Amino acid sequence: MELNFYLNNNKIPAPRNWRELTIEVNFEISNPSLFLSATAFEFVGVTAGVINQWIASGTTNGVGIYEGIPFRVEVCDTNEVVLDSILDLVSPDAEYTCDIVTVPIKERGKIDFVNDIADSFSFAYLASNAYNGTGKILLTDYKAIPYAVSAIPNYTQALVTGVSIFIMAKELASATDKIRGLIDQFLGDTTTLIITQGAYAATLAATVLRVILLLAYFTIMVIAIAKLLQDLVDNIIQKKKYKYGMYVKDLFAKGCSHLGLQFSSTILQNYPYNKLTIIPQKIIIPTPNIFPPTFIKAADETQTQLYAYGYYDGTFGDLIRSMSDYFEAEVRVVGNTLFFEQKIYWQNQASYTLPNIKTSTLPNGYNADELSSNLFFTYALDDSDLNTYDEYNGTNAQIIVQPNSYIDKKNILLKHIKEVRTPFALGKRKETLTVIEDKLNDIINLGSRAINGVINLINNASNVFGSGINLPLITANIFNNRIGWLKLSGDFIGINKLVLLSDYNDISSDTRKYLNANTILRTFHAFKLATNGNQYYTYKNREIPMCCEDFKKIKGNNIITTFDQQMGRVDSLKWNLYKETATINYRIKRNYTNNLNQTVIADGRF
Secondary structure: OOEEEEEOOEEEOOOOOHHHOEEEEEOOOOOOOOEEEEOOEEEEHHHHHHHHHHHHHHHOOOOHHHOOOEEEEEEOOOOOEEEEEEEOOOOOOOEEOOOEEEEOEEEOOOHHHHHHHHHHOEHHHHHOOOOOOOOOOOHHHOEEEEEEEOOOOOHHHHHHHHHHHHHHHHHHHHHHHHHHHHHHHHHHHHHHHHHHOOOOHHHHHHHHHHHHHHHHHHHHHHHHHHHHHHHHHHHHHHOOEEEEEEEHHHHHHHHHHHOOOEEEOOOOOOOOHHHEEEEOOEOEEEOOOOOOOOEEEOOOOOOOOOOOOOOOOOEHHHHHHHHHHHHOEEEEEEOOEEEEEEOOHHHHOOOEEOOOOOHHHOOOEEOHHHOOOEEEEEEEOOOOOOHHHHOOOOOEEEEEEEEOOOOOHHHOOOOOEEEEEEEEEEOEEOOOOOHHHHHHHHHHHHHHHHHHHHHHHHHHHHHHHOOOOOOOOOOOOOOHHHOOOEEEOOOOEOOOEEEEEOOOOOEOOOHHHHHOHHHHHHHHHHHHOHHHOOOEEEEEEEEEEOOHHHHHHHHHOOEEEOOOOOEEEEEEEEEEOOOOEEEEEEEEEOOOOOOEEEEEEEOOEO
């Protein structure tokens, strides 16, 4: 096969060692999931000079060593691109002299590039005033999530609330009785006045004055009770407050946009995980651009809170790794799009068919040693939020695989535990009212009609006499709209939380259903068990013919089918461009045991 070589879009002589070149694609390493490496190319003469000049330009307003030089390989007669890469100028394996340069390549814009670059920037940088490029995080990207502080226990607050309202209600009742008595006296004095024609005028005037003064006192008491209720809500039960967060899909899209990539995920862009949201850690933070720094408590995050934020605390690489572990997923770059999918997503999308290799006559192995007999998934617990302890359900789950039958239990070879300890805590949804909220609801509902009637009379009288009093009416069941808020035991969040949001940005009722550890373990991790079909025959070091078209198919997707339509995958391959052959390690999906069963344990219970 004749090849053309291009450096920075200029055709160059073939590297000196190109016939010995082998390209390795390794799908077995966990991160990155696809890795392309090659023997370092040896560039000589003029080409070596071009590379050296590229590096030297870094001191004379050029891009220099920290930007790889585009390097591609094409088939001569078809101009088909075999490799689209860059020279990895910063590699420790690179060597430079004036007329010979030896340097490895890195596939351009693909997964090894993403994994290298994803840790070079944080989401804090994308949200900072210093950055205004693609992927910029704006205030409108944040989701304002209402939360309620639910101190545990809340008996002291309930006692204070009850005593305060009892005293105020008792005083109001006493004032009502006095007004009623004075009104009766007023009516009696009016009757007497009519009969005696003026003898009791002074007494009647005094009674009217007393009624007016008592009504004024009553009005003050109503205002005081309304104020007390509001103070109780604001200071004990607390008013409606917010924490900012961001959709995970938006975080991925921002990171990809910064890298010049599109984003696609059937997990994060479809129900229910399209509303999966990270609420970052919330602690006392320093104000930016102020020296000496002052510290603020991010207790209520609204658009007037200049220092509040909702982005994930970490780099794009941190997010990719944590979400990959959470969903047992991986990222792949196909064309200009970064895909975030479960590892089994690609199984039905094979594009390469293996030649007729007679596996029945070849030695094989099994993947039995790779498989875990114990899967364990757990959320983190947040010491700043006692609700993660108090409402423990959904925090962890475990699947244990055991043989159906055995001869000697001491000889059982099942082993390994696969633990997924996600760094996120599970956010808790407010499902019921607290003791205080229940008591206040009962009191308010009981007296709201009578009190609101008095408030209307006061407001109407105020309008007639122009005194300007306009008291708000008391709303019944004022705490019921708190159902669905995020529950916190204080204003701090010590560990990033995961929640599902509703269309109104409160916590979706689906959070417990779709984010509990048992669901995540069964849906996204259980496929790794032998009991769920993860059984393969393995084959190593098989040499097969491979043209550049076949290589491109496998490089983009390691899922294959055999000539007799069995499903399998390539673990690794070494391709020789000059000889057009490849040595591959691969596996074929085929059961080798049915003598297994599995048991699920959720939160320590069967």
